[in-house]
Amino acid sequence: MKRLVLAIVVVLIVSCKSKDKQKESVRKVAENKEQTMQKEDxxxxxxxxxxxxxxDFASLKGKKIMIVNTASxxxxxxxxxxxxxxxxTYKNDNFIIVGFPANNFGxxxxxxxxEIAAFCKKNYGVTFPMMSKISVKGDDMHPVYRFLTQKxxxxxxxxxxxxxxxxxxIDKEGHLVEVIDPKTLPIDEKIVDWIEE
Known part of the structure; x- marks a missing residue:
């Protein structure tokens, strides 16, 4: 009788440990999946x-960012x-625009x-940061645009x-939140509302 009780206790202990291991295994799989699905910034x-x-984009932490590909x-x-x-209007409200000239379209x-710097300054008085000319599509797409265009x-x-x-x-945590059509003006209500919210 004692042996039977002892055997039952052992089976219960082993069964509980096995369930704990299963739960731990499921938890680790879920954590790994979450890490691989985690957004880059x-x-x-x-x-x-x-x-x-x-x-360095890291210098913009805490700001809302608009990235735009430009052409002269x-x-x-x-x-x-x-x-x-x-x-x-909004540069003092934790908002910045970053321009990327690109020659990908026509x-x-x-x-x-x-020449781009002189054109922007002379014709439009541009003072927001403008980056060196890059490619925004194709095999030579810049890494910033790979980030922006790939889920x-x-x-x-x-x-x-x-x-x-x-x-x-890009929100204040550095995550992409919206893609806006080229023909939509930068001062469109949708964009202004996003900056002000």
């Missing part, structure tokens, strides 16, 4: 600006004026970094840069 990137200086000879180029207006940004990196969605002046909105 924009703060991992360092780029070069139009003047050859290093620009595009029908949408007058958006520079709206971008500057938006920047002037050869509409043929100039050198120096497995940004955690939000896959997208394709449709044309010059497409806007990507």
């Amino acid at each position: 924009i703060y991992q990137f360092k780029v070069e600006d139009l003047y050859g200086d290093s620009f 000879e595009c029908g949408l180029t007058p958006q520079y004026e709206n971008l500057q207006e938006l920047y002037d 050869g509409q940004e043929p100039g050198s970094d120096d 497995d990196k940004n955690g939000l969605k896959d997208s394709e840069v449709q044309w010059n002046f497409q806007k990507y909105l």
